[in-house]
Amino acid sequence: MIELILIAILSLLAQLFLPWWSLAIVAFSICFWRSQRAGGAFLQGFVGVGVVWLGYALLVHTQTDGIFIGRMSELLFKTNTNVLPLLVVTLLSGLVGGLAGLSGFLVKKATAN
Amino acid sequence: MRYTKAVIVSLLTIALIWALNRSWGSVPAFAPLLSPFVGFWQNAESVNNADEEITLNGTKAPVTVIFDDLAIPHVFAQNDADAYFAQGYLTARDRLWQMEFQTHAAAGRVSELVGDKALELDRYNRHLGMGFGAEKSLKELMKDSRTREQVESYTAGINAYIKQLSPAHYPLEYKLLGYAPEPWQPIKCAYFLKYMSGVLALGADDLNMSNVLKKYGTVVTSDLFPDYPFREDPIIPAGTKWDFAPVKIPDVPANPFPDTKPLAMNWPEHDPAIGSNNWAVGPQKSATGYPILANDPHLTLSLPSIWYQIQLVTPTMNVYGASMPGSPGVIIGFNKQIAWGVTNVGADVLDFYQIRFKDASRREYWHDNRWKPITRRLEVIKVKGRADVIDTVLYTHHGPIMYEVGQKPFAKNVPVGYAARWIAHEASNDFLTYYLLDRAKNHDDYRKALSYYGAPAQNFVFADVAKDIAISPNGRFPLKWKDQGKFLLDGTNPAHDWQGWIPAAHNPHVKNPPRSFVSSANQSSTDPAYPYYINWQFGSYERGARINQRLTAMQGATPDSLRVLQNDNRNLRAADALPVLLPYMQEKILSGEQTKALAIIKTWRYNNDVAEVAPTIFTEWMRQYMEGVWQDDFPSNDTTTLRYPSFDRTLQLVEKEPTAHWFDNLTTPTQETIGSVLTKSFQSTIDSLTRKHGPIGDSWQWGKHKATRIGHLARLDALSALNVQIGGGAGIVNATTERTGPSWRMVVALGPTPKAYGVYPGGQSGNPGSPYYLNMLETWRTGQLNELLFLQTPQDKNSRLKRKVTLK
Numbered sequence: 001m002i003e004l005i006l007i008a009i010l011s012l013l014a015q016l017f018l019p020w021w022s023l024a025i026v027a028f029s030i031c032f033w034r035s036q037r038a039g040g041a042f043l044q045g046f047v048g049v050g051v052v053w054l055g056y057a058l059l060v061h062t063q064t065d066g067i068f069i070g071r072m073s074e075l076l077f078k079t080n081t082n083v084l085p086l087l088v089v090t091l092l093s094g095l096v097g098g099l100a101g102l103s104g105f106l107v108k109k110a111t112a113n
Numbered sequence: 114m115r116y117t118k119a120v121i122v123s124l125l126t127i128a129l130i131w132a133l134n135r136s137w138g139s140v141p142a143f144a145p146l147l148s149p150f151v152g153f154w155q156n157a158e159s160v161n162n163a164d165e166e167i168t169l170n171g172t173k174a175p176v177t178v179i180f181d182d183l184a185i186p187h188v189f190a191q192n193d194a195d196a197y198f199a200q201g202y203l204t205a206r207d208r209l210w211q212m213e214f215q216t217h218a219a220a221g222r223v224s225e226l227v228g229d230k231a232l233e234l235d236r237y238n239r240h241l242g243m244g245f246g247a248e249k250s251l252k253e254l255m256k257d258s259r260t261r262e263q264v265e266s267y268t269a270g271i272n273a274y275i276k277q278l279s280p281a282h283y284p285l286e287y288k289l290l291g292y293a294p295e296p297w298q299p300i301k302c303a304y305f306l307k308y309m310s311g312v313l314a315l316g317a318d319d320l321n322m323s324n325v326l327k328k329y330g331t332v333v334t335s336d337l338f339p340d341y342p343f344r345e346d347p348i349i350p351a352g353t354k355w356d357f358a359p360v361k362i363p364d365v366p367a368n369p370f371p372d373t374k375p376l377a378m379n380w381p382e383h384d385p386a387i388g389s390n391n392w393a394v395g396p397q398k399s400a401t402g403y404p405i406l407a408n409d410p411h412l413t414l415s416l417p418s419i420w421y422q423i424q425l426v427t428p429t430m431n432v433y434g435a436s437m438p439g440s441p442g443v444i445i446g447f448n449k450q451i452a453w454g455v456t457n458v459g460a461d462v463l464d465f466y467q468i469r470f471k472d473a474s475r476r477e478y479w480h481d482n483r484w485k486p487i488t489r490r491l492e493v494i495k496v497k498g499r500a501d502v503i504d505t506v507l508y509t510h511h512g513p514i515m516y517e518v519g520q521k522p523f524a525k526n527v528p529v530g531y532a533a534r535w536i537a538h539e540a541s542n543d544f545l546t547y548y549l550l551d552r553a554k555n556h557d558d559y560r561k562a563l564s565y566y567g568a569p570a571q572n573f574v575f576a577d578v579a580k581d582i583a584i585s586p587n588g589r590f591p592l593k594w595k596d597q598g599k600f601l602l603d604g605t606n607p608a609h610d611w612q613g614w615i616p617a618a619h620n621p622h623v624k625n626p627p628r629s630f631v632s633s634a635n636q637s638s639t640d641p642a643y644p645y646y647i648n649w650q651f652g653s654y655e656r657g658a659r660i661n662q663r664l665t666a667m668q669g670a671t672p673d674s675l676r677v678l679q680n681d682n683r684n685l686r687a688a689d690a691l692p693v694l695l696p697y698m699q700e701k702i703l704s705g706e707q708t709k710a711l712a713i714i715k716t717w718r719y720n721n722d723v724a725e726v727a728p729t730i731f732t733e734w735m736r737q738y739m740e741g742v743w744q745d746d747f748p749s750n751d752t753t754t755l756r757y758p759s760f761d762r763t764l765q766l767v768e769k770e771p772t773a774h775w776f777d778n779l780t781t782p783t784q785e786t787i788g789s790v791l792t793k794s795f796q797s798t799i800d801s802l803t804r805k806h807g808p809i810g811d812s813w814q815w816g817k818h819k820a821t822r823i824g825h826l827a828r829l830d831a832l833s834a835l836n837v838q839i840g841g842g843a844g845i846v847n848a849t850t851e852r853t854g855p856s857w858r859m860v861v862a863l864g865p866t867p868k869a870y871g872v873y874p875g876g877q878s879g880n881p882g883s884p885y886y887l888n889m890l891e892t893w894r895t896g897q898l899n900e901l902l903f904l905q906t907p908q909d910k911n912s913r914l915k916r917k918v919t920l921k
Binding site for chain 1 (some may be wrong): 122129133143144149154155156829831
């Protein structure tokens with residue numbers, strides 16, 4: 001759990017200043033440092049990063065009237081819905097975060113003693 | 114094993130990140146676009162009414178900007194330079210992508226953004242000499258200290274905005290297309306002018322007319338393509354006396370037509386729906402005793418909105434109106450003393466000269482009995498994802514050679530191997546006209562401002578608080594022999610050159626005419642008594658005649674009477690044509706559905722309202738009927754392109770020569786008549802509409818059939834307004850067609866303090882994520898106007914004023 005929280009907080013901070021893929025470095029490092037199991041590392045990376053993207057996107061969505069998110073959904077996915085952009089944002093960032101976390105754990109195992 | 118696993122998963126992760134971080138063809142880089150930290154989410158805006166102070170270090174003194182509830186800025190500056198700096202900054206803040214994209218397009222730089230699919234478009238704009246013309250314009254406007262300061266301050270304001278812009282806050286379109294804004298330069302303002310000349314002053318039928326002439330000779334050609342329409346109601350009232358002695362007009366040369374070879378080109382995409390209305394009623398006709406002025410320019414409707422409202426207040430001016438992103442000052446507007454508006458003239462200011470080269474090296478051409486050198490201009494076109502393309506454009510003294518023999522032309526109305534003589538290649542300081550109009554106090558100031566104007570020529574309507582009204586088809590008009598440029602011209606013969614200009618003071622104009630109103634709707638500038646040649650064809654007469662009909666009858670006019678007239682849906686073409694055409698219909702041979710359709714037409718009150726079915730039938734029927742009459746006589750094919758006579762001439766034929774042989778179809782053995790052409794086209798119209806919409810019913814309604822579209826400039830449907838339900842149409846005062854329409858509607862009542870109203874289909878912001886992107890659309894669609902708040906001081910009180918921003 002502490003790994004997940006660390007990933008969320010640090011990836012949030014990193015992305016305020018660095019390119020989007022800095023989230024992968026954060027997930028990799030935290031899981032390299034602390035993770036115990038492969039499945040756990042993937043999950044920590046996935047949820048830690050995904051929650052930040054979803055949360056920020058939801059914040060934007062609720063602060064504006066939502067028409068724009070529907071338009072973007074139409075533009076990107078050819079269907080006007082608010083759910084799809086939020087879902088894709090979560091899955092996409094989660095996948096990158098999860099894979100980065102898993103990489104971190106596996107690299108540690110491979111390089112340990 | 115554990116090494117392998119670690120390597121594979123790590124590589125997979127890196128590959129995924131790489132793939133998400135780059136664009137694939139036209140698919141943008143997905144992760145940066147979707148990231149809430151830098152992606153499109155950052156473009157979502159909400160209503161912000163908080164005061165703000167912005168430090169830019171570009172102004173001489175602080176500038177106060179008051180925003181109203183429609184996010185329209187009212188700029189209070191202590192000097193002119195600061196006002197234009199603020200205009201540049203604010204316009205960029207709302208419209209940066211649009212202003213840059215339009216000037217990129219004019220400069221032939223779209224390939225840089227989207228790759229080689231735009232290469233032909235870019236080549237076309239470069240062969241048209243857009244850069245050549247923009248450079249000349251820039252030189253001219255930099256010579257005058259007033260326009261120089263204006264353009265330089267405007268540029269600095271735009272760049273002040275770009276400089277503090279982080280990628281997360283780039284306008285959405287940059288994120289979608291994957292590029293970054295570049296610094297603005299003064300020449301981009303000149304490119305914008307050329308862009309507008311490209312929209313409004315590129316009409317040319319010279320090639321098709323030459324082909325018609327070759328096929329039928331001069332007698333038939335001048336009979337079917339006359340220089341003045343059968344029905345007309347010119348802008349300058351017929352019979353107006355000219356207050357000048359004309360200068361000598363060049364003689365028609367002995368051989369006015371070069372021996373042209375038939376040329377391969379398709380039908381030109383001339384859009385008669387791009388036009389405009391404006392008028393002013395004099396004190397005798399208005400309820401207050403002061404003039405009232407109205408203007409609605411019709412363009413291809415697009416988003417971000419074509420116009421940008423702004424009020425600019427300095428010690429030298431207090432002007433409010435519609436500006437165009439990319440151009441400083443106000444283009445259509447009013448101040449305390451005057452109001453003005455524009456419609457397009459449609460002058461013949463683009464001609465083509467057949468060029469004879471000395472040899473295949475194309476270094477010299479024949480003119481005035483000697484060989485003259487060709488100049489070459491290298492055009493380097495950057496192409497995204499490819500090597501630069503270097504294009505050499507050949508220039509004669511006439512202008513650039515658009516396309517040489519063997520090259521494939523992009524625009525359909527440009528003949529191959531001809532030099533283009535175009536008004537937009539002339540040096541003129543068009544910004545000075547608007548600079549002076551923004552500050553004009555009376556009719557003399559207005560006339561003086563107009564004298565500097567070059568292109569695209571406009572009908573400038575005028576009204577002032579001294580109760581004068583005036584109108585002038587104005588621009589730089591070449592001094593031509595009659596019909597010079599109706600056909601292709603001979604580039605070897607100096608008698609075919611443009612030989613000077615109509616003096617600015619001789620441009621058609623009228624002040625306070627006895628009928629107590631002035632108006633224009635792109636129809637003929639004058640009656641045939643005007644001594645100079647401006648063009649042989651203009652916009653069709655219907656809108657102008659309908660406006661004049663209503664204004665003649667109008668008494669005690671208020672701004673609302675003019676607003677109602679702007680939304681008038683009377684179809685004058687139908688009112689003229691149907692009583693003439695219907696008696697020829699062969700009703701006995703119609704099917705049940707066709708009879709039903711005819712009954713709808715017969716009971717129609719000639720109104721193009723949104724829920725009527727008749728306009729759908731009439732519009733499609735007249736299109737097919739024109740094809741039915743003329744297609745066999747003026748067939749276009751791969752080697753020759755022709756054009757049809759006008760609707761006006763065709764209707765005149767029915768009225769005056771109903772048995773003319775033109776109604777017979779040459780491709781059939783039977784003898785067709787006006788009745789059989791009409792009936793056959795009616796039947797086929799009803800059949801094709803039934804195939805499209807099913808049996809006659811609600812789906813045939815004009816609004817649904819027309820489905821007006823206001824498209825985003827990057828052709829993205831999701832960012833466009835589709836299927837806007839509104840009446841009107843081509844040739845209707847409410848000129849809203851499928852794609853074109855009133856891009857700005859304004860009504861100004863002069864008086865001790867002017868009262869003004871306006872709207873455009875869109876909003877102040879060009880950001881699709883802003884609440885101000887489309888917030889005026891519904892007001893526009895329903896024919897309403899917003900009051901334009903004309904402030905006198907930054908302390909003015911009004912419940913619609915929401916926000917104060919200080920620029921330092």
